[in-house]
Amino acid sequence: MAEKHIGKQTVALKNPPTIKATASIVGPKEGRGELKQCFDLIIPDELWGESSWEKAESKLVREAFAKLLQNAKLSNDKIDFILAGDLLNQCIAASYGLRETNVPFLGLYGACSTMAESMSIGSMLIDGGFADNVVCLTSSHFCSAERQFRFPLELGSQRTPTAQWTVTGSGAVALASQGTGPYIRNITVGKINDLGITDINNMGAAMAPAAADTILTHFADTGLVPEYYDLIVTGDLGKIGKKLCLDILRMNGLNIEANYNDCGVMIFNLNEQDTHAGGSGCGCSAAVFAGHIYKEMMKGNLKRVLFIATGALMSPVSLQQKESIPGIAHAVSIHRSLD
């Protein structure tokens, strides 16, 4: 077993990297949601002065990166790696949004699990002595995602009750080898899980088994109990997936209900904002982590958080070819202090 492995698939960082700063930018609908106070910037409309939604998403990435450097008081030449990805075909939001940064770039694709994936790899690169400063960043955009994955918005298609609403937003995290926390301590990289869900309008159901698998593995590997964390938060199962995740965990003897929530449930006001099952998209967990969770940790309201971003690894083509939807989830444990 590798030196820093504990249990089956969890690693424990010897010199836990610190989160030096975060940045978050969201769209107007997210800016009217439950977490509206916590974001760095709420853009006035979905185009944000650009000629397409895809270009607007790249701008979200570009500006989130710029805001992050400002918040972290870092210049781009101090960043060793950017780890970023998004949902658009060929991850163009990240590559176009970051092409002027002049920073070594490692592109990721983990669907909506990308924020936890980037923080996982970023933390290992710092703990391994390969980097002092790493930027982890993801984005999503409601309009570009609808166009690519579902229907053109112009059709005005009706959404099913199980559908989630892709968050317009970008979240960025600056990880550093030196600092005063919060610290990344343990990482559980997930496996692909596919239980045969084929409904593109029920991503929560497709991702819940992966989330539950990673959570069960995390607790088995670390020997911790759910109460150890102030918050266990999945990264966008929405309200249907959240319930399924709890059910699967309960069937496996783990009850996390007391301190469990989901970024897709938290970001909108589900009763009033007509987002059906809740938020989704890479930008959802990224903005909720960067905007809300990090700030609550800095205020001392959360001391230990287990952050599990979840992704559905399908494409419109795979669904047209009658494939089911594989899910994945990666968990990162974040501690306000190293006590």
Place this chain on the structure above:
Amino acid sequence: MAEKHIGKQTVALKNPPTIKATASIVGPKEGRGELKQCFDLIIPDELWGESSWEKAESKLVREAFAKLLQNAKLSNDKIDFILAGDLLNQCIAASYGLRETNVPFLGLYGACSTMAESMSIGSMLIDGGFADNVVCLTSSHFCSAERQFRFPLELGSQRTPTAQWTVTGSGAVALASQGTGPYIRNITVGKINDLGITDINNMGAAMAPAAADTILTHFADTGLVPEYYDLIVTGDLGKIGKKLCLDILRMNGLNIEANYNDCGVMIFNLNEQDTHAGGSGCGCSAAVFAGHIYKEMMKGNLKRVLFIATGALMSPVSLQQKESIPGIAHAVSIHRSLD
């Protein structure tokens, strides 16, 4: 500067990971090319018994992974991470091809640079103490790529002379903490370069500046000279990009012509196989590395290789929106022994 950094953007591995085994599977056209002797398997036709090209590409991935475990004499429970990606929207070749592996999975998107990206991250995860065995894998497929990026094959569209031919193939590499080499020693992670090329049929021109940038940086960071390597090999610039890369390097005072080649030039017989500027696609550099270069190193014919896989980070949507094509390239230095 981080502990294992040398120069601006290169890392030197303290305990260089070993390449335990490789596996390569290619399509029929590749199986008639210059390197036909070196692959583990040549499939009889592009569908390989599947009902779609996308499913056939997933099968390439699945079978390359299985072949790799066999060649490395490893079972899946010994693999700490799979690092994989491909060109298909949402990287479905990798996620569907690997969903039954039951191994922690980190999805990457680096376009055709993915093989070097996966070997870079994989090496750092091993050297950092997070893994004993990592699988790095990519794929591409001529028919699925043409359908997605260019024209449906059924149209029989004429190709421009600068166009490259996407390789049908998958290459996989097993990296391990213990072994007898070849060893990964230095890694230069590239930056995004965009010099304003907008011709989707001339990817070589779009990627050449990124390749040249990473090569120049590698030699500046390490203080090495081109003659130090027996082979400097870019990952799929094709013959036009190869010439441009040489030109840019020469303009910057570096002449690598004596020992330079390109995987896209090597894989086909360019005079007879009608592939215009040569091969491309994630599977090109992956199969050439796994099939040809690794075996030449094991035979002792190559002692030191600098492998630079190159990617074009665009999408059909970004080109429709009049964007230029950003390129990226990552370099990995591989040594037969640690002398």
